[in-house]
Amino acid sequence: MKRIVVFSGAGMSAESGLKTFRDSGGLWEEYDIHEVATPEAWEINPELVLDFYNQRREQVLQSKPNAAHHAIVALEKKFDVVVVTQNIDNLHELAGSTNVIHLHGEILKARSVKNSDKLYNVNGPLSIHDRADDGSPLRPHVVWFGEDVPMYELGKTIIQSADILIIVGTSLNVFPAAGLVLHAKEESRKILIDPNEISIGSFPNLIKVQEKAGSALPRVVNDLLSNNH
Ligand code: APR
Numbered sequence: 001m002k003r004i005v006v007f008s009g010a011g012m013s014a015e016s017g018l019k020t021f022r023d024s025g026g027l028w029e030e031y032d033i034h035e036v037a038t039p040e041a042w043e044i045n046p047e048l049v050l051d052f053y054n055q056r057r058e059q060v061l062q063s064k065p066n067a068a069h070h071a072i073v074a075l076e077k078k079f080d081v082v083v084v085t086q087n088i089d090n091l092h093e094l095a096g097s098t099n100v101i102h103l104h105g106e107i108l109k110a111r112s113v114k115n116s117d118k119l120y121n122v123n124g125p126l127s128i129h130d131r132a133d134d135g136s137p138l139r140p141h142v143v144w145f146g147e148d149v150p151m152y153e154l155g156k157t158i159i160q161s162a163d164i165l166i167i168v169g170t171s172l173n174v175f176p177a178a179g180l181v182l183h184a185k186e187e188s189r190k191i192l193i194d195p196n197e198i199s200i201g202s203f204p205n206l207i208k209v210q211e212k213a214g215s216a217l218p219r220v221v222n223d224l225l226s227n228n229h
Helices: 010-016 039-044 046-061 067-077 091-095 152-160 177-183 213-226
Strands: 003-008 080-085 100-102 105-112 119-121 138-142 164-168 189-193 206-209
Touching: 003 067, 003 152, 010 067, 010 091, 010 213, 039 046, 046 105, 046 138, 067 080, 067 091, 067 213, 080 152, 100 152, 152 177, 164 213, 189 213
Parallel strands: 003 080, 003 164, 080 100, 164 189, 189 206
Antiparallel strands: 105 119, 105 138
């Protein structure tokens, strides 16, 4: 069975009503990264950080997978599919994707600030008074700017194993995650879906589909399922 790896970013969930980060009207126009998404921000004003992620969680809980998420699930009929996502929402899983790696964490989880293995499911707002069972405060289970990306090596191995790589809805601006795609095998087919022009340098066997994920992915998936790849 051929392996398809889907590398997704915020644009994947845009048609589910979740804001992207760097488009006009994106989250980083409204918020200062340094005030809500760094370890220093957590030190200085944890309430503001929690408030930002409480809003993200609330919006995720109100959203549903879109046609693009569903199309990726359909690929599992004929391919070994792994989704490597930068997104912290759970829409790939809700649609039914069975193998999803979250590079930047998951908003529906929290963890102890002292022990990153102590994870808890969270379905409502987190407060600074919430504690892990080791007694230390809980923080959102997300990767902040300036922090390590614990899933990086796994993501790299998976991307290296792809026969077909679909990159969708990411500006490829945030490293190290964005650099992962460059580990794809030279001979693998690459399909990049994004309504904006994304620069990726020299990348062999690349097809660009300059369109929204919700219309492009169902078509790309149909093509992959109906042809012998
Ligand atoms: N379909 C596909 N792509 C879309 C759509 C859509 N309907 N709408 C917008 N896009 C594209 C934009 O053109 C842009 O290229 O999604 C991309 C979103 O880019 P970013 O906002 O930079 O999001 P992403 O690449 O996922 O950001 C990476 O940055 O702030 C951090 O941790 C956060 O994981 C995130 C990381």
